[in-house]
Amino acid sequence: MTILDGVKAAALLFAAAIAQVSIFSGLHVFGAVPDVLLVSLVALSLLRGSVAGAVGGFFAGLLVDTATLGMLGLSSLVLTLAGYWIGRYGETTGRDRAHAPFLSVAVVTVLYELGLLVVHFVLGESAPAGAVVRSLVPAIVLNLIITAPIYALVRRLLRPAERDELTAEVQLLG
Amino acid sequence: MAVAPPSRSARAAVLASSVQRSKPVPRPSQARRALIRRAVVVVLVLAALTLLTVSFRSPTAGALHDVQGAGSTALRPFQIAATRVAQPFRDAYDYLHSLANAKSENARLKKENAALRQSALIAAGRAAKYKELPKLLHFEQGRTFPKDYRPVNAAVISTPGGPFTHTLEIAAGSSSGLRINSPVVSGDGLVGRVSNVFPNTAIVTLLSDQDSYVAARDLQTGVRGGIRPGPSGTLALDEVQKQLVVKQGDEIVTDGTHSARYPDLYPYGIPIGRVSSVGASDTAAYLQVQVQPLANLGSLDAVAALVPKKPRR
Numbered sequence: 506m507t508i509l510d511g512v513k514a515a516a517l518l519f520a521a522a523i524a525q526v527s528i529f530s531g532l533h534v535f536g537a538v539p540d541v542l543l544v545s546l547v548a549l550s551l552l553r554g555s556v557a558g559a560v561g562g563f564f565a566g567l568l569v570d571t572a573t574l575g576m577l578g579l580s581s582l583v584l585t586l587a588g589y590w591i592g593r594y595g596e597t598t599g600r601d602r603a604h605a606p607f608l609s610v611a612v613v614t615v616l617y618e619l620g621l622l623v624v625h626f627v628l629g630e631s632a633p634a635g636a637v638v639r640s641l642v643p644a645i646v647l648n649l650i651i652t653a654p655i656y657a658l659v660r661r662l663l664r665p666a667e668r669d670e671l672t673a674e675v676q677l678l679g
Numbered sequence: 680m681a682v683a684p685p686s687r688s689a690r691a692a693v694l695a696s697s698v699q700r701s702k703p704v705p706r707p708s709q710a711r712r713a714l715i716r717r718a719v720v721v722v723l724v725l726a727a728l729t730l731l732t733v734s735f736r737s738p739t740a741g742a743l744h745d746v747q748g749a750g751s752t753a754l755r756p757f758q759i760a761a762t763r764v765a766q767p768f769r770d771a772y773d774y775l776h777s778l779a780n781a782k783s784e785n786a787r788l789k790k791e792n793a794a795l796r797q798s799a800l801i802a803a804g805r806a807a808k809y810k811e812l813p814k815l816l817h818f819e820q821g822r823t824f825p826k827d828y829r830p831v832n833a834a835v836i837s838t839p840g841g842p843f844t845h846t847l848e849i850a851a852g853s854s855s856g857l858r859i860n861s862p863v864v865s866g867d868g869l870v871g872r873v874s875n876v877f878p879n880t881a882i883v884t885l886l887s888d889q890d891s892y893v894a895a896r897d898l899q900t901g902v903r904g905g906i907r908p909g910p911s912g913t914l915a916l917d918e919v920q921k922q923l924v925v926k927q928g929d930e931i932v933t934d935g936t937h938s939a940r941y942p943d944l945y946p947y948g949i950p951i952g953r954v955s956s957v958g959a960s961d962t963a964a965y966l967q968v969q970v971q972p973l974a975n976l977g978s979l980d981a982v983a984a985l986v987p988k989k990p991r992r
Contacts, residue, residue, distance in 0.1 A: 566727070578734055
C-alpha cells in the first residue's frame, strides 16, 4: 500500500465516519440505521487487505467515539476485528469474487451488531438483545443497498491491489 | 478365463506410491508478512482495550476525557458542514413526506381544495419543526418552573443512534454553567439529567436509560415512588404498595427534596408523565404502574438544562 493510497483511505474513512455520525445516525428505517462507515471499511479491507482493514477500523472507531463522545475504544475494538477479518477473507477465499463485498457486508453487519451487544453487556451497560436482533434484517438490507455504490466508489478511489501486494496464503496447485 | 493385469506405466506407479510429501514451507517473505499482520492486529486490539478500560474507569474526568473533548470540538465543524450538506436532501425528504400526508388528507377530506390542503400541510410540517421552542419558553415562564433554578436552553446536536444509546448530546456545557446531574427538561416535561460535561457540549442521559431513577409522586393522590425505564419506551412507577391508589390518567411529577441533608437531583413539580395502566398480581408486593412520558424522548430539537441559581457545595 503506497502513501498516496494511505492518504486516500484515511480521507475516505474520515468522510464516512463524519457522514455516519452527522447524517446517517438519524436515518432510522424499520429500527435500523444504514452504516456507511462499516460498508466503506469492508470495501477498503477487501481491496487493501487485513492490515489496512485493521488499522482503518481502529482509527475510524476512534473518530466515531470521539465525535459522539462515546466510550473511547469501544467502536475501535469491534471495527478493528471486523476490518482484519474481512481483510483476511479478501486476501484468501474472497479474492476476485464478485459476491465478496455483498457477502462480507451481510456477515459483518451481523457480527458487528452482535459484537457491540457483547461488549455493552460485558461492560454492564444497556444491551437490548431483542431490539438488536429485530433490527438485524433491516440493517443487513440497508447496508446491502448501499454496498454497490460505495464499493464502486472505493474501488475507483483505490485501484485493486496487485496479486503480489496481497498476502499469498492460499497456494494454487498446478 | 484369465484376466490380464492392468498395465501400469512407470509414471503411474510413481504417482500411486505412498511417498510422504514434505510439508510446504512458506517463503520467508510470507512468514514475515504473516508475523507483521498478526503483530499489528494484536497491538491494535490491545490499544483499543486499553482505551476502553481507561474510558470505562474514569468516564467524566482525566486526561483522556479532556483529549476526547478537544477532539470532539475539533470534529464539530466537519459535522456541522456534513449536516448542512445533507440539509437540502432532508428538506426534500420532508417535502415528499408532507406530500404523502397531503394525499392521505385529500382522500379523507374530499370537499376541500387539494392545493390548499397541500400547502397547509407543508406549512404545518415546517411549523412542527419548531414546536419545541414555544413550549419550552412556556414551561420556563410558567408557575411550575422551579424558582431556585435558571434554564440554559440548548439545541440537541445528536439524538439516540440505536438501541444501545439512551443519551443526547446538547450544545451547552460547563461554560454555560452546566454540571453533572443537572436536570434537563423539554417543553413537555422531564427528559433526564446531564451525565457528562465538556466545555461547550454535554451528554444527557435520558429517563429511558436503564440506570435512570427519579423520585416521583402522583399529583392527584400524592402516592410516591420511583420512576424507572419500562418496556417499549414507557416508564414504570416502582415501589408503590398495593394498598395505595394510583389511577389511569394521573399525572406524575418529580418528588423533589424532602430533607436538606439529602437533597434530590430534581426539584419538585417537573412533569414526568401520565399513568397509562395500573396492574397488580397476587405474588408481587407492589403495583405495576406504567407511565407514558410526556416528553418525546426519541425526537427532541431543543431542551433546557436547569442550573441552580446558588451554586451547591
